[in-house]
Amino acid sequence: MKEEKEKVKITFLGGVGEIGKNMTAFEYKNEIIIVDAGLTFPDDDLPGVDIVVPDISFLLANKEKIKAIILTHGHEDHIGGLPFLLPEINVPIYGSKLTLGLVENKLKEYPKIKAKLVAVKPRNVLKVGSFAVEFIHVNHSIAGSLALCITTPAGSIVHTGDFKIDFESINGQTTDLTRFGELGKKGVNLLMCESTNVCRKGYSMSEKRVGETLDKLFEAHKDKRLFVATFASNIHRLQQIMDLAEKYKRKISFTGRSMVNVSEVAMKLGELKYNKENVIDIDKIDKFADKELLIITTGSQGEPMSALTRMAAGEFKKIDLGENDCIIISASPIPGNEKSVYNVINKLYKKGADVIYDELADVHASGHACQEEIKTIHSLVKPKCFMPIHGEYRHLKVHKELAVALGEDARNIILPDIGMQVEMTDGHIKIAGRVQAGQRLVDGLGIGDMDSSVLKDRKQLSEDGICIAVLNLSSLSGEISSDPFLITRGVVYNVEQEQFMQDTKDMLINYLKENNQRDIDPNLIKQNVRRQLSNFIYKRTARRPMILVITLFD
Secondary structure: OOOOOOOEEEEEEEOEOEOOOOEEEEEEOOEEEEEOOOOEOOOOOOOOOOEEEEOOHHHHHOHHHEEEEEOOOOOHHHHOOHHHHOOOOOOOEEEOHHHHHHHHHHHOOOOOOOOOEEEOOOOOEEEEOOEEEEEEEOEOOOOOOEEEEEEEOOEEEEEOOOOEOOOOOOOOOOOOHHHHHHHHHHOOOEEEEEOOOOOOOOOOOOHHHHHHHHHHHHHHOOOOEEEEEOOOOOHHHHHHHHHHHHHOOOEEEEEOHHHHHHHHHHHHOOOOOOOHHHEOOHHHHHHOOHHHEEEEEOOOOOOOOOHHHHHHOOOOOOOOOOOOEEEEEOOOOOOOOHHHHHHHHHHHHHOOOEEEOOOOOOOOOOOOOOHHHHHHHHHHHOOOEEEEEOEOHHHHHHHHHHHHHOOOOHHHEOOOOOOEEEEEEOOEEEEEEEOOOOEEEEEOOEEEOOOOHHHHHHHHHHHHOEEEEEEEEOOOOOOEOOOOEEEEEOOOOHHHHHHHHHHHHHHHHHHHHHOOOOOOOHHHHHHHHHHHHHHHHHHHHOOOOEEEEEEEEO
16 A cells, blocks of 8 residues: 655745735644734725734634744734734744744733743754744844744745845844755755845845945934934844944934834844933933934834824924934835825925935845845755745746746746645645635724625725715604705715705605605615615715615604
8 A cells, every 4th residue: 555645734824925914834734833923004995904914714723733833033024913813822932032022012012912932043943743943044124033944744844034145234144044055955845935026136235235324324414413214123224323323422312112112122132232321212302402313213104103204294293303304214115105105205305304215325225135145045945846925926926937047847836825725745746725814904903804894884985975864754644844954074075065965955855755654664764765865966976975864753
């Protein structure tokens, strides 16, 4: 009898065919480990939604199998979904010291969640049931980033996480290419490599060059009040900025909740080193001359409630921007955020401030590998099979073409999407089926799904407004006993309002006179009146607002 080959299933619950909410499950018999638990932010077609996290129906159906959560790094698109996963599936969480520090800080907002956090270091090997997970140091735009080598009974899998290759890294630690090469010589069955910047040729810029550019800008604007907006999680960028503040004898003030929280966590863990006496509260900045101040702020993506956006709009009480201010936006717009970012830049210019951003100077370096760096990983790992991850479909497709150009067999490459299950045996991968997967929408304290009538109602309200009609009817005769009472919001402009309301009331009175409502079910009355209102308003405005009908009987 032929011996059955060992099999491992890989289930994609997020992070493929999209940017964000990364989550992947690796399953062998009755054991599952989860890699990352991220979130993403809603598109414009999800009004009122705060964040979007993966649908975990598959995990809940296999809850008893889950042994661990492995985190590659501490960005929100990799850890932000944990507060919505842990109440259902609370297993040990493994990650670097900084990653777990950020998780711990995040979970303070959810005091009922008690998580077991276990710190690991590069080259550590973690045994979880039949899985052995080795952690490999990689450069990224946040410290403590790790790639994984997951050894299973069906073969080995290298998962790069998010990475770049920076030979001039700020802390002197470079992506562990030696270990990738050693694994390649031993033989790797499957490579899962990130694809975010696969469309960019060459190499990503070193973080060190950003520091050199910032140094020149500090020198050129030494008599002005300086602001730097950047990602709070980019600890190495923060370190360079704070070192420059000390060099140019400037006091530092943080604004923005995430900036304050992350800097405190990073300093506590030794990832960020600075003189506490050099940091002042934002309330005390008026005691110092402009040339003595550096304000590090959030808002590099034009977020509506961020500190920089409020400053640009003149709504930040403690800071009034003017001609003696220089704002450095040390970030590039995330796709989809361009309009918001440039709106903020325009407002900053109108305030009279100097504004320096990525189109004008090398003030930002991506944390993601470009083509030559991705080629390096492929060449070192030499995988039998390959699946591109962490990117929209166009990124995954270009990554496949790059792998084929390097000599990898297209028959051994699968482009995954959310809900896909891939089965790996020794040296082979195939699509094994699909599971329920997608999005869960977090809205205040509620969690819903894409089919929610709440979202449909919000969309209708945002586009066409609302009309409320209150009808007084006689319970004996069924006739209208007083003029209808109407309220509209977002339906017509003020100049049209008075005439529109009168015409609508006249229409309703005529309809109710011609159609006696005696002995008719109240719900049917509402339905008929709603239809009449909808048709009348559409003919008048070409809009279909939400219509609510309230019937009162006397």
